[in-house]
């Protein structure tokens with residue numbers, strides 16, 4: 001395994017800029033590379049993205065591989081995987097980190113299979129073991145009820161990282177680095193799927209994944225009307241509304257609001273969990289929140305075991321009173 005060297009991150013691009021997760025990965029990758037005494041490189045794949053290479057350097061990369069081709073305009077599994085496989089085989093990094101995003105979730109296991117290695121998904125902490133120099137990959141297990149740390153004996157060691165779990169570096173425009181252009185050379189016959197249409201989810205206000213405050217409702221909210229009260233509170237707190245699975249399944253709220261194992265993962269500063277029981281499937285999407293406040297009429301509800309603060313009572317009395325108080329404090 002001696003020929004493998006350095007740390008590589010996969011840099012996602014969103015709306016012509018480096019995505020927030022890319023900047024976090026650069027911060028985390030920089031730390032790992034420094035601990036190994038090796039280089040950090042970033043890979044950018046897409047169309048018209050070459051100008052972003054300097055930005056990746058400003059946020060910590062020593063080297064940026066750019067695969068820029070019109071065919072790569074939209075994310076598509078086959079083409080992006082071929083491009084990434086080519087870069088990884090050429091650069092041979094010891095470590096490859098991607099975001100735990102829809103792209104990272106799609107690419108990481110496929111790359112691991114093709115490169116005959118393994119991928120740890122949804123890591124919340126990465127570090128270098130001082131003895132073995134292997135990457136220690138910590139991720140939630142048992143639906144978020146415990147954490148386990150893994151190492152991988154094959155290279156590259158691949159991990160995806162949960163958004164907002166790593167610290168990014170300050171942008172430093174004076175940082176110097178190298179940009180390497182890689183030809184995509186895509187074999188069109190290997191591209192089996194075509195992007196027919198892209199539908200962008202319209203979000204009013206703050207995006208759930210980016211919100212510093214999330215007010216989440218569960219089955220106990222009872223109907224779509226009830227969620228309007230949570231929306232009002234979220235709006236005053238400049239936050240977003242989330243939900244457990246039942247309100248989404250019942251069409252009280254859009255599917256995109258679901259938090260959990262099969263929904264979104266959020267790590268806000270404040271998570272207000274209203275009339276939800278705290279199932280492991282739900283908690284795996286919000287257990288990384290800095291503060292969890294639970295409101296539930298059942299004192300035995302599991303959510304109270306997970307919450308930092310709890311209020312036992314009927315949300316229909318608590319939420320209007322709380323909203324009125326926040327409004328009053330904001331006005332004053």
Ligand SMILES: Cc1cc2nc3c(=O)[nH]c(=O)nc-3n(C[C@H](O)[C@H](O)[C@H](O)COP(=O)(O)OP(=O)(O)OC[C@H]3O[C@@H](n4cnc5c(N)ncnc54)[C@H](O)[C@@H]3O)c2cc1C
Nearest residue numbers: 218219220244245260261262263275276277282297314315
């Ligand atoms: C494979 C799989 C994946 C899943 N993925 C997800 C996921 O991603 N996200 C998710 O959320 N779930 C997911 N689930 C479903 C999960 O198992 C639970 O069923 C779900 O989270 C329960 O939602 P809840 O807490 O809203 O409902 P319940 O468990 O029914 O809890 C409702 C709570 O509301 C309280 N309550 C009722 N009325 C009031 C009131 N007036 N005031 C205050 N409190 C009140 C009750 O005391 C109760 O604790 C998944 C399940 C499976 C099998």
